Amino acid sequence: VTSSTPDIPNALIRYRSIVESGLKVALNNDSSSSYLMMRYYMGWSDVFGGHTEAMTGKYIRPSLCLLAAESTGTDLASALPTSLSLELIHNFSLIHDDIQDRDEVRHNRKTLWVQWGIPKALMAGNLMYVLANQLTDLNFSDSKYNGIAKLLSDACLKMIEGQYLDLSFEGKFDLTVPQYLDMVSRKTGALLTCSVVSGLELGNCTTTQKSHLTRAASSLGYAFQIRDDILGTWGDQSSIGKPVGSDIRRRKNALPIVHLMNHTTLDARETVLKVMGLDSIDDDGVHLILEQMESVKTYEFCQGLAEEFCSTAIDEIEAANLPERFQIDFIEVINFVTKRIH
Amino acid sequence: VTSSTPDIPNALIRYRSIVESGLKVALNNDSSSSYLMMRYYMGWSDVFGGHTEAMTGKYIRPSLCLLAAESTGTDLASALPTSLSLELIHNFSLIHDDIQDRDEVRHNRKTLWVQWGIPKALMAGNLMYVLANQLTDLNFSDSKYNGIAKLLSDACLKMIEGQYLDLSFEGKFDLTVPQYLDMVSRKTGALLTCSVVSGLELGNCTTTQKSHLTRAASSLGYAFQIRDDILGTWGDQSSIGKPVGSDIRRRKNALPIVHLMNHTTLDARETVLKVMGLDSIDDDGVHLILEQMESVKTYEFCQGLAEEFCSTAIDEIEAANLPERFQIDFIEVINFVTKRIH
Numbered sequence: 102v103t104s105s106t107p108d109i110p111n112a113l114i115r116y117r118s119i120v121e122s123g124l125k126v127a128l129n130n131d132s133s134s135s136y137l138m139m140r141y142y143m144g145w146s147d148v149f150g151g152h153t154e155a156m157t158g159k160y161i162r163p164s165l166c167l168l169a170a171e172s173t174g175t176d177l178a179s180a181l182p183t184s185l186s187l188e189l190i191h192n193f194s195l196i197h198d199d200i201q202d203r204d205e206v207r208h209n210r211k212t213l214w215v216q217w218g219i220p221k222a223l224m225a226g227n228l229m230y231v232l233a234n235q236l237t238d239l240n241f242s243d244s245k246y247n248g249i250a251k252l253l254s255d256a257c258l259k260m261i262e263g264q265y266l267d268l269s270f271e272g273k274f275d276l277t278v279p280q281y282l283d284m285v286s287r288k289t290g291a292l293l294t295c296s297v298v299s300g301l302e303l304g305n306c307t308t309t310q311k312s313h314l315t316r317a318a319s320s321l322g323y324a325f326q327i328r329d330d331i332l333g334t335w336g337d338q339s340s341i342g343k344p345v346g347s348d349i350r351r352r353k354n355a356l357p358i359v360h361l362m363n364h365t366t367l368d369a370r371e372t373v374l375k376v377m378g379l380d381s382i383d384d385d386g387v388h389l390i391l392e393q394m395e396s397v398k399t400y401e402f403c404q405g406l407a408e409e410f411c412s413t414a415i416d417e418i419e420a421a422n423l424p425e426r427f428q429i430d431f432i433e434v435i436n437f438v439t440k441r442i443h
Numbered sequence: 444v445t446s447s448t449p450d451i452p453n454a455l456i457r458y459r460s461i462v463e464s465g466l467k468v469a470l471n472n473d474s475s476s477s478y479l480m481m482r483y484y485m486g487w488s489d490v491f492g493g494h495t496e497a498m499t500g501k502y503i504r505p506s507l508c509l510l511a512a513e514s515t516g517t518d519l520a521s522a523l524p525t526s527l528s529l530e531l532i533h534n535f536s537l538i539h540d541d542i543q544d545r546d547e548v549r550h551n552r553k554t555l556w557v558q559w560g561i562p563k564a565l566m567a568g569n570l571m572y573v574l575a576n577q578l579t580d581l582n583f584s585d586s587k588y589n590g591i592a593k594l595l596s597d598a599c600l601k602m603i604e605g606q607y608l609d610l611s612f613e614g615k616f617d618l619t620v621p622q623y624l625d626m627v628s629r630k631t632g633a634l635l636t637c638s639v640v641s642g643l644e645l646g647n648c649t650t651t652q653k654s655h656l657t658r659a660a661s662s663l664g665y666a667f668q669i670r671d672d673i674l675g676t677w678g679d680q681s682s683i684g685k686p687v688g689s690d691i692r693r694r695k696n697a698l699p700i701v702h703l704m705n706h707t708t709l710d711a712r713e714t715v716l717k718v719m720g721l722d723s724i725d726d727d728g729v730h731l732i733l734e735q736m737e738s739v740k741t742y743e744f745c746q747g748l749a750e751e752f753c754s755t756a757i758d759e760i761e762a763a764n765l766p767e768r769f770q771i772d773f774i775e776v777i778n779f780v781t782k783r784i785h
Contacts, residue, residue: 200561202562227539250576268566
């Protein structure tokens with residue numbers, strides 16, 4: 102992966118402190134050590150509750166929500182609870198993902214189930230999701246918020262169905278690219294799209310703007326996951342990100358393997374399946390698969406597709422006719438997602 | 444456990460079909476096999492999706508909600524979505540509980556994680572909870588439903604905190620009875636109380652009625668869990684329920700062990716701790732502990748406490764001044780919960 106690090110988009114910088122403060126309030130409860138687990142996961146605390154400067158998330162979902170809100174005339178304060186809810190839902194899904202995939206490390210730290218065991222990690226994830234729901238319940242008495250809880254629960258439903266689909270495909274390696282994209286549109290796309298759409302809910306955007314922005318978010322979702330899969334296959338240049346071949350070792354149905362299996366010879370497919378069927382896939386196995394990918398130009402296909410989605414997303418943003426500074430913000434986020442190195 | 448089987452309360456019989464039909468509609472989706480998993484868990488389907496006559500739940504929570512609604516002048520149809528939501532939340536928690544406790548059998552059938560693996564079972568539980576949320580979102584545009592989603596998410600928060608507390612106590616056996624009761628009021632009491640309170644939300648009950656019914660539900664929660672713990676320790680007479688000593692074998696902080704540890708000699712406590720610390724607790728270990736319990740009359744204490752909560756619950760129901768037939772319904776449910784044999 103040879104693209105150079107893109108700068109952090111202005112919008113992510115601008116919303117970072119308001120989002121992080123809000124999240125810290127939502128998770129500021131010392132009645133139960135389950136809150137400590139959540140704060141640890143967010144990167145704010147060590148395992149004993151002490152202050153730490155660990156890596157945190159990039160808060161892409163809440164930032165998209167706030168950006169969508171601001172760019173269509175909604176003040177940040179009104180959209181903040183929804184934006185926080187989106188970040189909590191995202192982390193709820195990551196905590197459970199770590200359990201499912203047996204991932205032991207995230208952001209260079211032990212995952213919750215490794216540190217505290219599966220039962221408590223499972224509960225911490227559930228608690229995070231309930232807290233997300235409570236944030237959307239905050240403004241119940243105000244009828245303009247009526248649709249937001251439904252938007253978020255619909256997105257969760259799709260997200261979980263997508264994760265379930267992903268699990269169902271495990272060990273199969275016979276997906277087509279369209280099947281992969283359908284799975285991704287739910288697993289990753291639903292919550293990202295909801296981030297933008299829920300941010301529009303309180304403002305006064307036109308129907309046309311709304312459909313352009315929805316389509317932009319949906320394309321961004323594909324670009325996001327494909328970029329993730331690229332990093333998961335070819336790694337990144339930084340020391341903090343993913344090593345080469347991690348998705349291959351974990352036998353994930355990522356786009357590179359889907360592409361390879363659909364574009365290689367029958368013989369090569371057999372070889373790949375043999376490697377994927379091994380109890381443990383070593384460096385030789387990884388390199389064998391990477392070589393096969395090179396011969397059918399899998400990297401070029403994947404990065405090309407990510408860039409196509411990226412460019413569609415940008416076209417849609419431009420068509421939405423937003424005030425220029427917000428248009429620039431959106432485009433920066435889209436470019437960042439498609440070119441990020443972790 | 445020698446009490447005779449109480450008759451199924453009229454209210455549970457009366458609401459059964461409306462609740463079950465409603466739940467079947469909510470889980471009637473064939474786009475993903477995750478819905479099959481949920482239908483299997485509810486006892487309606489075999490592992491392949493075929494019809495089965497397996498044991499189902501008793502639908503106590505939705506019945507309490509519908510009974511509370513009907514007895515304070517709300518029609519069943521208005522309260523139905525909330526009541527279904529409560530049953531889904533209950534089953535969401537059971538699915539995850541099975542994973543946490545490594546329980547392999549429930550209602551005489553394999554649990555989801557045994558049948559489909561932990562990752563898919565985890566997702567099926569999450570999906571069930573999202574569907575529960577969606578039911579409470581159904582009537583958003585009607586402002587009288589505004590408070591209900593918040594009531595349910597508050598109850599979930601307490602429930603999960605209670606489950607977490609329960610996990611934190613694991614292997615300790617130094618709880619006091621008040622600590623146990625606090626844990627139970629959250630783990631079990633929160634959702635049962637919410638079942639009644641949410642059923643009152645749409646009706647016209649007075650503040651006095653509401654506080655009596657809330658206290659009744661809260662007492663019922665204690666009685667319910669204590670009865671569960673009694674069945675989990677001394678088993679039941681039926682072949683379908685719990686065998687003798689199952690909570691002891693699983694080292695659960697159930698009331699009997701809490702009582703024993705607080706009322707026995709120092710020497711006996713050491714002996715109990717030694718048994719509880721064994722890799723696997725055999726029949727001899729179970730009988731040793733049951734003998735200790737007999738010597739300090741643990742069974743009498745537990746059943747006595749359950750009956751005390753039962754009688755408080757009945758007093759509160761009587762004080763609520765409901766139409767007589769509903770009063771009788773409530774009292775039947777309370778008696779059933781406290782004397783049930785599975």
